[in-house]
Amino acid sequence: MENMFCYQCQEAAKGIGCTIKGACGKTSDVANLQDTLLFVLKGISILNTQLKEVGQGDKAANKVVFDGLFATITNANFDHTAFVIRIKKALKFRDELKGKVAAAGLLIGDHDSLHWTAASGEEFEAKSKEVGILSEVNEDVRSLKELIIYGLKGLAAYAEHAYNLKHEKQEIFDFMMEALAKTTQDLPVNELIGLTLETGKFGVDVMALLDAANTSAYGNPEVSKVNIGVRNNPAILISGHDLRDMEDLLKQAEGTGVDVYTHSEMLPANYYPEFKKYSCLAGNYGNAWWKQKEEFESFNGPILFTTNCIVPPMEKATYKDRIYTTGASGLTGAIHIPDRKEGEMKDFSAIIEHAKKCAAPTQIEEGEIVGGFAHNQVFELAEPIVEAVKTGAIRKFFVMAGCDGRMMSRDYYEEFAAKLPKDTVILTAGCAKYRYNKLPLGDIGGIPRVIDAGQCNDSYSLAVVALKLKEIFGLDDVNELPIAYNIAWYEQKAVIVLLALLHLGVKNIHLGPTLPAFLSPNVAKVLVENFGIAGITNPDKDIKLFLEEAVA
Template sequence: MSNMFCFQCQQTAGGSACINTGVCGKQPSTSNLQDELVCELIKLAELSKNENKHSAVADRLIIDGLFTTLTNVNFDDNAIKEFMGRVKNEQNKISRPEAEKIQVIDLWDGDTDIVSLRSTLLFGLKGMAAYAHHAMNLGYTDNEVLKWFYKGLCEVNREHSVTEWIELIMELGQVNFKCMELLDKANTESFGNPVPTRVNVDIKKGPFIVVSGHDLNDLSQLLEQTEKTGVNVYTHCEMLPAHGYPELNKYHNLAGNFGTAWQSQQTEFENIPAPVLFTTNCLMPPRPSYKDRIYTTSVVGYDGMVHISGTRAGKKDFTPLIKHAQKLGGYEHDRSMSGINGGHMLTTGFGHNAVLSQAGKIIDAIKAGHIKHIFLVGGCDGAHPGRNYYTEFVKQTPMDTLVLTLACGKYRFNDLDLGEIDGIPRILDMGQCNDSYSAIKVALALADAFNCSINDLPLTLVLSWYEQKAVCILLTLLSLGVRNMYIGPTLPAFMSETVVKYLVENYKLNPITAPEQDMDAILKR
């Protein structure tokens, strides 16, 4: 009997499943509690569906509960148990006797292909929950998206034919497109449309706080509370694109970006003289040299870490974090740091509004032959050795091509200077993985301008994946009919050979090989 079973992320043990301890550091007790939480969320969805109603409390519990079980979010057994208690209380408000009668399917048992398809739907729901969570934190919801969480969880608990599973998975992809559109609206209406912005990776002397994760609302509140305290704030990993938002960049103490992608935190945070706030996923088990400086908030949790809770309205008091920063004092002198390739400046803020404002220029450059191809190279980063593929791939892109990028995978190459084409930087950082909507919107706009489909554009998507948000984005792209994508560094362990074969045959999904080989195949197509 296995201690645990988890195969939801790219780095799962042996490319099959973690059964003793998670590669991410998740313990069997935590993994099993997370599975139990998913089952209780399914019960809550079933009860709500039977009663044909759902409360705002249930909406929040389902979204935050699914997000809690995402990779690298919550390692705190007590926090998960407490959350599960809240879910059961909400079940009891609907109908306790009925809740006890609901049977939840064994998620990981059954025919290999059916388990694969069920897992794909469930992991896609987890990814969409992350996007819905951030939008909800800013006061934005969408009824169709909310209802689909209930539908999706209920369908996970049903038997379906392969065809029906595929239809459900594609439907989820379409609904997630709406969810990403909702999050884009929430971010841009709250903080303004991103504008291209240069960001320094060197660190100034004096007290500072590092903010990781994705939640712009948390960052906004922290910037406001630190504005006159003498404490600088540095983004980390997926928070880098925050610099492009006018309503965040207006704070003079948003000083730059610390470090690179999430998987390097255990070395980059070594003896850091500052506290670090994790607002969402990408937390790794902290090392002794800095574990007393880690703070968590929202759905993030780790046993022994200080957790900053919020009011029902989402207001948070970051005073403990600020005082800790002042006490630690930061570096005594300005500290020179750099990206993976030695660069000291990064550029971000090329959201769909910024790129489409230059659409005429891009279209003219394509028509004139100055831009021969556009690559979207982005997605999650990770520690897998094969991820240097993306650095080499970008280095090999011809000088007459553009590279759009997003998510933390960009840290492999975003400090490279690839020059410009007709005044357009060859690397355009479109933001977080949360901003994938921007890339899709640009692709759709270009297809419209050339009166063709996305698949007819001189555009190729080269994606890296790590966790369930990337899975959800992939399902959205597939549901939009996007073909000939490249994905790596490996295919998901939860996708069976039959499912992979279906995707390869019907969507021309290509596992990455070698940068030179893939580049040659793309440019010859």
């Protein structure tokens, strides 16, 4: 019997699924606890959806569900004890909801997620054998339900970031629970397909919400040159995605003699005007998340993970005792910084004091990289961009947003970018950009050939830009624009971005380096026939294909 089964990320073993240990580093016990937590969250969602229908929904369910979903995203939380605690708290909360449902005169259903209970980690792990991914025997139904669930996990991540900045929409939380509850039902395939596309609709909504949260708090991103060298001060490296954590850390580090460097998906923090005012913000260190084992060694100071993107360190790693986690992230042996209390900042004093005792970072590269092209900034460049398209100076845009990863086949994206004709422009967001954002690709009449919108959630900016260009050129269909989509994916935030693009009507998206293992042949066929989803081959062949499509 398999120790576990997980196929939610691009690294699924043999393109099928991880059964012994996750390629991400997740051990089988943690994988099984995550399955059980998800099972209990389904029960909570069923109950709170019932309460909502009679106007008695419990708002406390919002955070329980979105935070729990976020914790199960690939590379977010590897802490066995943390999941045991989460399951215990979720069971207690579920039972409180059952009391409210009964008090409202409603019938409590018979789904096992509403009634199962246990008290120990061993029991929690054992339950996963009954409720995990493979408990759904119909391959196509399983595929669609998992696609929805992975979209909801990405949705939950972005909802949590917005929530931390006091931006929330109850309808997003309501949908999250309604959809999770529906995955427990015996729905026909056509209804599941509809629910999948509806998940994409709420993906657009949540990314718009997060965009509003980030820009109202920190200003619109500005085109910025970001230092990738080092200074001589001791420092903290902050990774992940949560900008509220970034703000709290900068406020507390300012004036202490400790610098702060961004890492991987936190790079775009350097583009926000409110963060630029902190003299302790020194620039960006390193590359995408998967290179951290080498780069964390040379950084010398402590590392703060605000969200996913953790790679569990090797036993011999010298930086193991320098890792801190917070929020939904977790790692056995790391120091976890608790959530902020209402009206207060998180307490980062421990990591700042730790940094003071460390050597300054060892320089691994030098120079600058340019970013900050979110939709507001691109709109300011709209006139020269439109003129460049009309005159033929720009032949085509390539959306190369998404995730980076470890597979050798991802060298494809660097080669693809390097070989693109000089009259093309790359639109990017997410850590996929590290494959090409340091290449000397130049510009077209002052317009950079790599336009970086920011984090993976800032793929929303790229969609907004596309819709604006559609309006400017007076087109009826966004697919008539000279834009091609060659997107790299790794985990569930990329899934919600993909579903959001499908909801917006974008077709002919190429997805790589491999298609998701959770797509059954029949579900993949539906995506191909209805949306033109395709994989990748090699850079030369794909560039030729994309440019021929432009001519056609």
